[in-house]
Amino acid sequence: QKEVEQNSGPLSVPEGAIASLNCTYSDRGSQSFFWYRQYSGKSPELIMSIYSNGDKEDGRFTAQLNKASQYVSLLIRDSQPSDSATYLCAVSRGSQGNLIFGKGTKLSVKP
Amino acid sequence: DVKVTQSSRYLVKRTGEKVFLECVQDMDHENMFWYRQDPGLGLRLIYFSYDVKMKEKGDIPEGYSVSREKKERFSLILESASTNQTSMYLCASRSPGQSYQPQHFGDGTRLSIL
Numbered sequence: 001q002k003e004v005e006q007n008s009g010p011l012s013v014p015e016g017a018i019a020s021l022n023c024t025y026s027d028r029g030s031q032s033f034f035w036y037r038q039y040s041g042k043s044p045e046l047i048m049s050i051y052s053n054g055d056k057e058d059g060r061f062t063a064q065l066n067k068a069s070q071y072v073s074l075l076i077r078d079s080q081p082s083d084s085a086t087y088l089c090a091v092s093r094g095s096q097g098n099l100i101f102g103k104g105t106k107l108s109v110k111p
Numbered sequence: 112d113v114k115v116t117q118s119s120r121y122l123v124k125r126t127g128e129k130v131f132l133e134c135v136q137d138m139d140h141e142n143m144f145w146y147r148q149d150p151g152l153g154l155r156l157i158y159f160s161y162d163v164k165m166k167e168k169g170d171i172p173e174g175y176s177v178s179r180e181k182k183e184r185f186s187l188i189l190e191s192a193s194t195n196q197t198s199m200y201l202c203a204s205r206s207p208g209q210s211y212q213p214q215h216f217g218d219g220t221r222l223s224i225l
Contacts, residue, residue, distance in 0.1 A: 032210040043201055043216040044154075051211050088154070092210040096161050097142050098169075099214060103153035 004091050006102035014110050019076040021105050023089030026070065032092040033065055033072045038104065039085045048074060079109045113138045115217035117202050123223045130189040132220050134202030141207040143185035144214060145169075145177065147198040154201065160185055161207065192224045 003026045013019045021035075032051050036044035050056045050063040050072065062075040072091075076083055086104040093100050118133035136143065144159045146169075156169030158177040166177050174196060178186040185204075189196055199221050203214040 034213055036216075043219045046213045046215065049211060049213055090214075095210070096159065096167075097205045097207070097210060097212055097214065098144075098156065098159065101154040103151070 004089055004100050004102040006087075006089050006105045008103060009106040010108050011105055012108045012110060013079050015079060015081060017079050017109075019079045019083065019107055019109070021074040021076075021087050021089075021107065023072045023074075023091075023102055024070055025072070025089075025091045025100075027091065027093060027100075028067075028070065030091045030093065033063070034090040034092075034099065035061075035063060035074045036088040036090060036101075037083075037085045038088055044088055076107075079107075081109050081111050083107060084109045113140075113204070113215040115202055115204050115215055117200075117217040117220050119220050120218060121221050121223075123225060124189075124192050125225055126191075126193055128189075128192045130192050130222070130224075132187040132189075132200055132202075132222070134185045134187070134204075134217055135183050136185075136204040136215075137183065138204065138206070138215075139182065140204040141182065142205045142214075143179070144203040144205075145175075145185065145187045146201045146203065147171070147196075148201060148219075149198050157187065194224050196222065197224045198222060 035048040048063040064073045089102040090099040145157045160179040202217040206212045
């Protein structure tokens with residue numbers, strides 16, 4: 001069974017700190033990786049995607065991918081209380097754009 | 112921006128009823144998906160479709176069916192609703208092609224079966 005694993009948290013960080021969210025996956029053939037943010041009671045919202053080994057930065061967010069270690073992470077710099085949400089890691093499978101989702105890490109940013 | 116619209120945000124139905132959940136996207140996407148999301152279980156794929164009149168079973172298709180008569184619309188049908196189908200239902204769509212195309216989600220329908 002192809003899986004995506006995330007620490008469920010909650011991960012608690014103070015305002016202004018760096019939040020580090022981690023995800024491992026089992027299918028070595030996966031090509032694309034996505035991070036979604038989901039506020040309580042809302043639907044998932046895409047915040048980052050990454051396809052190549054290394055880092056990809058977008059504003060306060062940095063996604064990191066290491067295919068050899070089957071590991072993808074999301075760093076949030078200068079964390080804000082508005083970043084408090086559940087972060088879902090998703091990994092591509094197959095050729096039709098299907099995704100396998102992790103169960104999410106709940107992040108809490110304390111003022 | 113991609114707009115995926117689900118017909119209801121909240122829905123209450125009774126056991127044994129036939130329930131229809133509708134999803135419409137405005138980006139001419141070929142691929143559409145239905146998920147349910149439950150606490151502790153995460154997002155689970157029910158059905159997906161990669162073209163009009165095409166459908167494929169996901170990981171948990173039992174008790175559900177789907178309809179894709181037009182490209183923009185993908186309907187999820189609960190043939191005979193049961194209490195264990197109480198859940199948040201999420202529709203998503205994406206452009207076809209390379210795996211780097213992300214899925215975009217609707218606002219979700221919180222369905223309660225009494």
